[in-house]
Amino acid sequence: MIFSKYLFFILSFIAIYAALKVLISKKPMHSVLYLTLAFFAIGGHYILLNAQFLAVVHIIVYAGAIMVLFIYTVMLLNLNIQGEFPKTRLTAIASAIAGGLLLTVLIAVFRTYDLKMAADPSLNQIGLVKNLGKVLFEEYYLPFELSSILFLAAMVGAVMLGKKDIY
């Protein structure tokens, strides 16, 4: 079981490195690819939590659908010709300080709690498809159906926004 701890640190390192590279990269395409790497690392975290259903959904939705959308948009927008966006050094420093303060506050708040956890995630079975399917289709049936309507509305909206002559 010490192995899962090493795996946690490796995955965390990959995710944070990729997230930092999203910010550092000059070209939007590199940012998208690093973001994909971060998403895969987070998917590994889901597997580590024994949430297999979420891991699969996460890979399909984020690494599959959303990343393709992002890459298509980067290609459509043709950003590389236009050149990079110059930014002032002052803004970068101020933003880094603000983010660091946020991180400090979050950690300081969470450290004060003594969190007692009931279950060992590597042993429990709640993240498996069978159990989650039962909960989803018994208790959360209505929200599930409503989310399909949301998808339909989003699809119609995206198609309508993409049309050329709606102004």
Added chain:
Amino acid sequence: MQNLNIIPIDYYIFFCSALFAIGVVGVLVKRNALVIFMSIELMLNSANLLLAAFSAYRNDPAGQIFVFFIMVVAAAEVAIGLALLVMIYRSTNTIDINVLNKLKW
């Protein structure tokens, strides 16, 4: 934490806080609207992961169902958001947020 072999929940909290802070910095630093959008996705993912972690550690499936619904909403949000970005680019030829400041003040 009677069992020393399992990963403490604190690790997940620190990791997700770091990821969230990186996302916040990205929103503040970047001027490209597309990269800002990616940073928002990063923040959303860190919150999702923490929700799933708490759900797994408390043996409560409702949290993971919530993560599933958040992913659904995020997918719809990305579709609409990217359509909006493409439309803005088509009408103004830029997605630099310092140019798109008509609604700022």
